[in-house]
Amino acid sequence: MLRLQLKKLRNYSQPLRFISQFSHPDHPVPTSVQNRIEKWSKSMLTPYARPPMILSRGQGCKVWDTEGREYLDFTAGIAVNALGHADKQVAEVMYQQAKVLVHCSNLYHNDQAGELAHTLVKFTKQFGGLGYPPLLDPSPTPKDGEDLEIPNDHKVFFANSGAEANEGALKFARKCGKIEDPSGSKHELVCFTNGFHGRTFGALSVTNQPKYQLPFAPLIPGIRPGTLNDTAALNELITPNTCGVIVEPIQGEGGILEASEEFLRALRRRCDEVKAVLIYDEIQCGLGRTGSLWAHGALPTDCHPDMLTMAKPLANGVPIGAVMMRDQIAKKIAIGDHGTTFGSTPPNTIAKHVLERICEESFMQQVRSSSELLKKELARLVDEYPDLLTGSVRGKGLILGLEVKNNNHQVGSEPTISQIISLARQNGLLLLSCGTSIIRFVPSLIVSHSEISQMIRILETVLTHLNNSKAS
Incomplete structure (x- = not known):
């Protein structure tokens, strides 16, 4: 079953060589979004570095912003939404x-x-x-x-x-x-x-x-x-x-x-x-x-x-x-x-x-199955992008991490973890960082194999773009 899932995943879509146009660009910021953010900033303390977007609703492992753009959420509210967003039973x-x-x-x-x-x-x-x-x-x-x-x-x-x-x-x-x-x-x-x-x-x-x-x-x-x-x-x-x-x-x-x-x-x-x-x-x-x-x-x-x-x-x-x-x-x-x-x-x-x-035992089995698939595909990315990623996949279950190579948090010749997360977001994928150089994967525990496939495709597109940008 897992081999079949991996085969399907690799055929899901070939990553793009370069990202010529973002599907979820940060800029230009829509006027309505900018106006609300500026209004709130006058009365709300925000000790957070937030991108210029406003989330309005969620369902399962997906969220949407006020502009109607859909994002695949692999943050789960920082490992909170175990059953996904807007679970009907909850x-x-x-x-x-x-x-x-x-x-x-x-x-x-x-x-x-x-x-x-x-x-x-x-x-x-x-x-x-x-x-x-x-x-x-x-x-x-x-x-x-x-x-x-x-x-x-x-x-x-x-x-x-x-x-x-x-x-x-x-x-x-x-x-x-x-x-x-x-x-x-x-x-x-x-x-x-x-x-x-x-x-x-x-x-x-x-x-x-x-x-x-x-x-x-x-x-x-x-x-x-x-x-x-x-x-x-x-x-x-x-x-x-x-x-x-x-x-x-x-x-x-x-x-x-x-x-x-x-x-x-x-x-x-x-x-x-x-x-x-x-x-x-x-x-x-x-x-x-x-x-x-x-x-x-x-x-x-x-x-x-x-x-x-x-x-x-x-x-x-x-x-x-x-x-x-x-x-x-x-x-x-x-x-x-x-x-x-x-x-x-x-x-x-x-x-x-x-x-x-x-x-429920079936729930735990699903978490373990999703983890096995995700971990194998992340390990493949480490092998295929040695100029960007290093080390082995960290963690267990659905708390996993990838180490970014030569990350110095400065924009320059080497891609930074913040660039990877920003490019992923502007292509419809929400990710987290942790430590000094780790991409963190903590999706909702209900994440499906097809959603893992979608996440890998977007991340692979980002990594391919950065790899080719370095080489050019």
Whole structure:
């Protein structure tokens, strides 16, 4: 089947030698678009570098701008829209819930938050993660009126975003350190270079990337940065004064860099030795993006964390974040230690719907199949465009990356990653960059093989154009 798909893909269309005319040009900017952008700029803070276009609607893996131009979206709102844009079932769940109850704060119980927490714990036990190996039967079916037996050692705290989830996890780690050592010495937090955990103050403090940190320094004290996959340095990095360690199993913003199984096992072992809390940030790589529920779920349990943070795809674009933790962590968090006004509100019923669909075995199989096709075709591009691309395809599942060769972020004799992304957009394809030289591919998890074919054709056209431009 895959060979047939690859054969079809290569016959989809031959790439153009040169791009003589853009199908979605940035310039000239339509007057109506320019007028709106200028109007909004007078009242809205926009710390973003945006192209001169206005998106108006979406459907599946496609979006359209106000001029009616269609784009193939391989950004998914930065790995958020797992079920695609304007999913009809998600819209119906939102509509039905909004008619009944939208907000009641955390002063009271509500069914939706409790059921989402229950479902997260249930599926984590079923598919593996946070101390549980995956069950041998991937789809156990409870009898009518019954539910799968739920362990009593996972708890969930809801927030509004990934940054908030990480803030909560860091606070919980600090609280555990205070209980372990009431003197206050056990307060240090360990993070890793090129990690990204958010832009709020605590999350930013463990985001060891100067471009994000320097404008806001000094940040919170007690942060010790290390190097991802440097197992030999862990004993010196993580000390008895360490209360928590935060790491992404696959660094997203940092360049699609995977933590090795050996490294995660050594992290787990060292955290146990000094009684530090191990936190996995799966905000971008979790919830089905790697072809399993959690990026770490298929690993042996001696590589698993104490806490797990999530957000992006959980409600398919509705803002939500969560921290899931083992019971020994939860027991140390007292009433009043943390809280939020909007977390745990009834719209969590949307997240429960999304989670149940992601966890269908056929859905996971589709993600793995799409990943296999996409990864093979990206590897082919590396082989066929050695003057532009280098290295192997990074990542797993549908969080993949290609490294641009000799990228210096300056327009000159060598094409830059920004040029590639701009040319792709002006030919109807939305892509992301990450790290210093990586093209990032994080489409909706529903992406089809034909959409992968379309994406490859456009990207190949861009690469061919740049290759020939260099040679001419």
